[in-house]
Amino acid sequence: MEVLDQGINPIFTDPDPDKAREFFRQKSRAMVDKRMTEKEAVEKFVHDGDYFAAGGFGANRIPSMIIHEIIRQRKKNLGFLGHTSTHDFQLLVAGECIDRCDAAYIVGLEARGLSPNARKYVQAGKLKLTEWSNYALDVRLKAAAEGVSFGIVRSILGTDTFKMSAAKVIECPFTGKKYAAVPACWPDVVAIHVHEADMYGNCVIKGISVADLELARAAKHLIISAEKIVSNSIIRENPTITAIPYYMVDAVVEAPYGSYPGNMAYCYFSDEAHLAEWLKVEKDPEAFAKFLDHYIYSSANFEEYLEKCGGLKRMEELQKLENVVEA
């Protein structure tokens, strides 16, 4: 196939579908109890140099608990998939965990503003970037989920987003139309926060799924954190709503408020005061180092962080905020 034009930046993951098939051939299909602590899950499945991706969108239904643990275990040189990544990106940069990133949306926290620390990190050239759009990244994951080496999109053509990507322009063999071919992306490890999971990893997501259905299917290793662990019979009562079946999942971590300070639909709203504190303290590197030490490094686990943020009392306030929306 003739390549008409191509982006100049690197592909951070191997798009070979047969290597991916060989990996998935070896992946366990055993329906066994996969529950473990966040510490165990990250020790076992996140390694220095891995390419990591997180579920959710913005600060919504992001796997905050797992990302905190990645920072606490001082994982280094991770790659990252940044599709509307906000607080998750801010966290990983704060821990200096990532050195390369497929970027569609980074550095910002939507309407809340830009992260001073993340911006400094990128402006200093500490992150090797390849640019994409959100949909281009989604199609990369869909291609991986489908077991093929690339997908096609009609967006990104003609722009610097294309030029700074790793996409290639190809011509349709049927119509002659031009498309951007984007390489499949199989992340080494993915963390997704869900509403409910059973001990085997069968998952239920409520509300929007964002790109998590394809992300789960593209993941080589998948860590699930769940607001609630439910019995397998609950899953079997309504299998229509199972979003992720157990055989994609490697670890199940019980994680009440596991997306805090993000918004978990139908459970709790985002803690805007805490997110604002992050944006403020980042302006002063010394104060920010103390802030990180207080909230993350010196916390034994995520539960301790939640305690420091006001514990159950604060969580109940956020539940009320979310329920006002529901009423």
Next chain:
Amino acid sequence: MAPEYNTMELMICVAARNLEDGKTVAVGTGAPCAAAMLSQKTCSPNLVILFEAGGVAPMLPSMPISVGDSRTFYKAIMAAGMSEMMTTCARGMVDYAFLGGAQIDKYGNINSTMVGSDYSHPKVRFPGSGGANDFASLCWRTMIMTVHSKDRFVEKCDYITSPGFLTGGNAREEAGLPEGGPYMIITDLAVMKFHPESKAMMVVSLNPGVEIEQVKENTGFELIIPDVIGRTEAPTAEELRILRDEVDPLKVVIGR
């Protein structure tokens, strides 16, 4: 007596009037969302609001803070995913989308990625495309609401994140992009569209109290100025009442 209003309120009212009833619009947070909500409550009750993260036609209880927060699918007809939204754009079923950025050039190309001359060491880094490039590529009509200044309206963007008409004329189609592109730019000074052939930006109407010289002074490239320029209609008392009391009572957007 004519009611008083600020420029943000004016821009939102103008945008709201230009969203046709029965069409679909992809919005983000802030002013675009306010415009779509106001449009539903005034001229276009059957306007369908879509959010990139998956919310379809919610009954928005208040202004969302994120394109994916729970308000974006509150009592929605569907809580889908990004793929559902973007494939709907790609199939040609999304009529309008709102975009924003740090720079816009005369062909409506937008920069929301970086300012500076060295990509690997930008002077200022912004978030990047998110879904903006996809909307700009795949929706029929993109709309921009922004402050009118020389450092925003530039001859050449430092970086083109999202496509307008690229280098003008047929450049967009030649690059392989489907028909569509920027439709209307609404600023605190004027409303602009694009010339049907050259695809360069042209003034359509001046906002109340604004003279053409002001627009020229605040634009970093030569605008097409037609012989007859209209006057943007000021917000009506009814539009302002709905915007202030029902759409944004906390003044999250209009209070700025």
